[in-house]
Amino acid sequence: MSEPVVQIRGLTKRYGDLLALDGVDLDIRAGEIFGLLGPNGAGKTTLISVVTGLARATSGEARVLGRDVVRDYRFTRRNVGLVPQEINFDPFFTVEESLRFQAGYFDVKLTEARLVELLTALDLTGKRTASARALSGGMRRRLLIAKALVHEPRVLFLDEPTAGVDVELRRALWSYVRTLRDRGTTVVLTTHYLEEAEALADRIGIIDRGRLLLVEEKAALLARSNGRSLEQIYVEQVGRRQAAPP
Amino acid sequence: MSSLGFRTLLVKEIRRFLRVPGQTLATPLLTTTLYFVVFGVSIGHQLREVGGVPYARFIVPGLMLMGVIQNAYLNSASSLFVMKLQGTIVDVLVSPLSYAEILGAFVLAAVVRGLLVGGITFAVAAAFTGFEVAHPLLAVAVVTLAAVAFAAGGVASAIWAETFEQVNFFPTFFILPLTFLGGVFFSVRMLPPGLSTVAHANPVFYLVDVLRFAMLGAGDASPWAGFGLVTLLAAGALTGAYMLLRSGWRLRS
Numbered sequence: 474m475s476e477p478v479v480q481i482r483g484l485t486k487r488y489g490d491l492l493a494l495d496g497v498d499l500d501i502r503a504g505e506i507f508g509l510l511g512p513n514g515a516g517k518t519t520l521i522s523v524v525t526g527l528a529r530a531t532s533g534e535a536r537v538l539g540r541d542v543v544r545d546y547r548f549t550r551r552n553v554g555l556v557p558q559e560i561n562f563d564p565f566f567t568v569e570e571s572l573r574f575q576a577g578y579f580d581v582k583l584t585e586a587r588l589v590e591l592l593t594a595l596d597l598t599g600k601r602t603a604s605a606r607a608l609s610g611g612m613r614r615r616l617l618i619a620k621a622l623v624h625e626p627r628v629l630f631l632d633e634p635t636a637g638v639d640v641e642l643r644r645a646l647w648s649y650v651r652t653l654r655d656r657g658t659t660v661v662l663t664t665h666y667l668e669e670a671e672a673l674a675d676r677i678g679i680i681d682r683g684r685l686l687l688v689e690e691k692a693a694l695l696a697r698s699n700g701r702s703l704e705q706i707y708v709e710q711v712g713r714r715q716a717a718p719p
Numbered sequence: 720m721s722s723l724g725f726r727t728l729l730v731k732e733i734r735r736f737l738r739v740p741g742q743t744l745a746t747p748l749l750t751t752t753l754y755f756v757v758f759g760v761s762i763g764h765q766l767r768e769v770g771g772v773p774y775a776r777f778i779v780p781g782l783m784l785m786g787v788i789q790n791a792y793l794n795s796a797s798s799l800f801v802m803k804l805q806g807t808i809v810d811v812l813v814s815p816l817s818y819a820e821i822l823g824a825f826v827l828a829a830v831v832r833g834l835l836v837g838g839i840t841f842a843v844a845a846a847f848t849g850f851e852v853a854h855p856l857l858a859v860a861v862v863t864l865a866a867v868a869f870a871a872g873g874v875a876s877a878i879w880a881e882t883f884e885q886v887n888f889f890p891t892f893f894i895l896p897l898t899f900l901g902g903v904f905f906s907v908r909m910l911p912p913g914l915s916t917v918a919h920a921n922p923v924f925y926l927v928d929v930l931r932f933a934m935l936g937a938g939d940a941s942p943w944a945g946f947g948l949v950t951l952l953a954a955g956a957l958t959g960a961y962m963l964l965r966s967g968w969r970l971r972s
Contacts, residue, residue, distance in 0.1 A: 488972070519972075525813045528972040547815040555813050561806030565738050566731075577727025578814035620810065 476539060478503045478628050478659045479524060483533035486519050493519040495683035506650065506660045508674030510667065510707055516683040517663040518558060521630045525555045537628060551579055554626035558633045560613045562605035568616055569601045572623050579624035591619045594649060611642045628659045635669060647673055667704045679710045686710045725820040728811065732828030736794055743832060751786045751840045758904055760847065769906050772935050776848040780930040781903030783837045784865060791833030791866040792890055795825045795873030800886050812971060818964045822874060829870030830863060837862050853936035861930045864949040871956035878963050878970060897923040907939050922948060
């Protein structure tokens with residue numbers, strides 16, 4: 474088996490008295506869609522933040538393509554894309570300018586062909602010269618995805634990408650995530666929607682109170698669960714953990 | 720510092736303030752022009768000369784410096800703070816840009832805005848008082864170093880600030896009073912001995928004074944003291960802002 478694209482070992486993150494990550498070990502395999510599930514405050518965003526450089530681990534390490542995310546941050550960040558949970562946009566600039574700036578931060582000169590490809594894929598062609606402020610919520614979400622992909626990352630982190638978006642857009646985003654996976658991009662997806670993980674993920678991880686409770690192939694997980702749905706498995710795992718003494 | 724990433728952030732920051740020229744260039748220009756007209760032209764007719772220099776000409780270096788440092792500070796402070804507020808700071812923090820590149824781009828863009836305001840102020844004032852500058856190279860060096868110092872201070876302030884009120888704290892309670900008491904509109908020789916001693920404890924006095932020496936050929940204190948101080952301020956502010964950025968405080972959790 475090839476080396477994992479993301480390796481996490483003994484990752485711990487404390488915010489004062491709060492233990493957000495508690496010795497997490499996890500490998501993300503090349504070319505898979507990994508669905509990370511967990512309730513609010515479980516540690517999903519913290520885990521993504523450490524790998525992408527938005528947070529610093531208290532202990533442990535994270536590697537991308539074999540390189541440490543702190544020591545070799547220039548290398549690892551060039552290979553990672555992040556779609557953050559909160560929608561952000563710069564009202565001073567157009568969609569095209571936002572994409573060109575984002576590419577530039579990654580030392581990439583955005584070609585016309587790549588720009589058109591991204592705008593087409595994310596249905597933003599008609600908004601190329603529109604100010605980001607003039608976009609609808611769904612368009613802003615798609616612009617975030619385009620920005621995360623502008624430097625052609627090997628690994629894409631999607632932090633609850635469909636939170637608050639309508640069904641039609643959600644289905645369109647799912648389809649695009651599958652396309653990315655088919656082209657070789659590894660996708661790590663956090664979500665509250667179990668239906669989303671069931672529809673998209675190749676492997677599932679369940680995290681709660683900073684600990685990974687389960688990591689398994691989705692197909693194998695569902696096959697050995699005697700007809701129970703992913704939702705039932707999730708409730709059982711998280712419920713068992715929450716019933717246990719801390 | 721020559722990376723495409725650094726150049727992109729620099730260009731973006733310059734374009735940001737050029738998108739709102741009424742707010743970033745015209746407003747400071749109007750303010751300093753009003754100061755010049757009210758103090759320099761109107762009161763100047765009564766005061767005539769200070770140290771052998773026509774009063775309207777005497778106040779030009781101070782007005783320029785005031786515009787430069789206020790705008791350099793406000794550019795970096797407001798831009799970085801708004802990025803924190805909007806969440807777009809994430810775009811920079813997940814990129815391969817180094818801390819030196821991030822700081823360099825914010826500071827340099829703010830210096831460009833400060834120098835534009837300073838240059839326009841000079842051009843307007845010079846139309847009334849003449850374009851002669853005694854030591855032009857020293858004048859450019861002083862305004863540039865002052866802009867660097869206050870731009871880096873703006874970066875540090877934006878990292879610290881959690882509200883707009885905190886962003887405005889430093890310019891309202893430090894920059895403005897120190898500038899007004901720093902001899903923009905008067906010579907410390909015009910002050911009674913007690914107040915003159917207080918004025919000498921104000922760092923902005925030395926900045927105004929060295930620029931006055933550079934532009935008019937004469938000042939109240941040693942120009943080396945002013946040049947040394949502005950160099951130290953620039954180096955200290957850059958170092959402080961770099962350390963703060965690198966610490967990740969209030970930026971990376």
